[in-house]
Amino acid sequence: MTIKRILIANRGEIALRIHRAAREMGKETVAVHSTADADAMHVRLADHAVCIGPPPAALSYLNIANIIAAAEIAGCDAVHPGYGFLSENAQFAEIVEAHNLTWIGPKPEHIVTMGDKVMAKRTAGALGLPLVPGSDGAISDLDEAQRVAASIGYPVLVKAASGGGGRGMKVVEHPDALTTLIGQARSEAKAAFGDDTVYLEKYLANPRHIEFQVFGDGRGKAIHLGERDCSLQRRHQKVFEEAPSPALSAEERHRMGEICAEAMRRMQYRGAGTIEFLYENGEFFFIEMNTRLQVEHPVTEMITGIDLVREQIRIAEGEDLSCRQEDIRFEGHAIECRINAEDPFTFAPSPGQVTQYHAAGGMHVRVDSGLYAGYRIPPHYDSMIAKLIVYGRDRDRCIMRLRRALEEMAIGGVRTTIPLHQALLQEKDVLAGDYSIKWLERWLEQRATDGSSSPAR
Incomplete structure (x- = not known):
């Protein structure tokens, strides 16, 4: 199967990077862009360009319906997500494939597995990757958290199961702080990712x-x-x-x-x-x-x-x-x-x-x-x-x-x-x-x- 025209579902330097690789392979590119990016370099250089919404990312680069519509309007046969935005959104990957477009990325089921940190840790362990000592999965209640923390030793790290970038992550130095910091981590995770699931790991001092x-x-x-x-x-x-x-x-x-x-x-x-x-x-x-x-x-x-x-x-x-x-x-x-x-x-x-x-x-x-x-x-x-x-x-x-x-x-x-x-x-x-x-x-x-x-x- 030969890809002929790629929609680049991203912006900035990574969109330009994908465009260059595609053109060197003899493939056409379609740039999608918000109104704020109408003069961006990747938009200027792409073979075709489609505006997908106003500046807020939620209304443009994260708008799955608009991106799929752009791919169909422009006659694309593949989508490259770059990094960030929708690149690790399994639902987006599934929708791309459901519209008979080639997803230039991992299988959606692997995005799901590795996108959830609890599931990813279990999978990694089963695949033979060395793990940080910690809970086997999500922490269900405070009693469990106290048992796990005591078994692996303080300090421990509370981490959100979804997302990253340090949000929903708290270092607990002493047992007295565990309840408060788990609550804070859950609140941050819920606000940032819509999921308040957290787990515990051993906190490494200087890795x-x-x-x-x-x-x-x-x-x-x-x-x-x-x-x-x-x-x-x-x-x-x-x-x-x-x-x-x-x-x-x-x-x-x-x-x-x-x-x-x-x-x-x-x-x-x-x-x-x-x-x-x-x-x-x-x-x-x-x-x-x-x-x-x-x-x-x-x-x-x-x-x-x-x-x-x-x-x-x-x-x-x-x-x-x-x-x-x-x-x-x-x-x-x-x-x-x-x-x-x-x-x-x-x-x-x-x-x-x-x-x-x-x-x-x-x-x-x-x-x-x-x-x-x-x-x-x-x-x-x-x-x-x-x-x-x-x-x-x-x-x-x-x-x-x-x-x-x-x-x-x-x-x-x-x-x-x-x-x-x-x-x-x-x-x-x-x-x-x-x-x-x-x-x-x-x-x-x-x-x-x-x-x-x-x-x-």
Whole structure:
């Protein structure tokens, strides 16, 4: 089955990324957009464009009926959801397939399974992935919560079964706080996701966040494409990602990668996915699986030479995986900086008109962005406006190239987080790759308090 025309159910740099891969495969693209995005770069470059509603995402990019109508009007035969918005909405995937459109993504049942964190944890355990000690499933009452917490030991983490981004997540240091914090987590989860189900896990003191990229053909064959280290985070949002992780050995990479790939073979998983772990003291603990493309996928592309979006489209067409595990080589080092339209240290949003734009360039420098001079960044969506990805033969050369690229990149008219990344690259812990998921929060707190830039790890 050959896909001829793809509707891109997203916006911004990922919509442009999908368009480029599709056009290089000889396929037409259809951009959908809100009225706020009428002048967006992906809309300008797509073969066709359809307006699907006003600026609020609920009325446009999350409006399933309008997106399906756009696909039918434009004569599409496939839908690519990108990441965010409806990318992990199983109902959307089912509706796409019910309208005889090809869904460029995992099977809907796998989206359901891995979208519920309780079900995902059970499934991961059954598939042989190492788990964080915790409750077997949802916590039904306070007595159960107290028993589980006592058995795994404090501190414990209360987590929402649905959603992410830190919402519905509470750290409980002492038994006396358990009742109050479970109540708060339930309330946050209900408000954010419409589901107040929570579960408990052991709280790890100082872990790294390491994730493995996997790909399956949906028929029992699967591979891994190595890991990414996404430990530099603020409020559970990734800021800086690199591949490979400076903390792992080649032996650990091979062992955990094969465990992940084997799990996907047993699931008969289809398409791109990412299995995320906390890593501490040489041990991995499964936290979740994202059944979609990741924001940080370019660092994997840089060290493997494999176009992940092209591979997604091929798999959706029913093709075999383009390579075997033994064909994959991990060469060099890549780092991605997420550049947001925000104050670099207070993180206050900074939408507005871009008066100047110059993308960094040179050997092994890639910028994924839909920006151009004169473009007005709308206030309605995520603040990420660009990704700067740099490759080097080793990590030290990669960092030197990244410093140069950050100096060269210019975005005028709005504040951006470029100065944040420049400051991070002056820190000895970052330069040494010696950081955890808590490092950036501590560094920012100390900077705000006394100007110091060397947080305790």
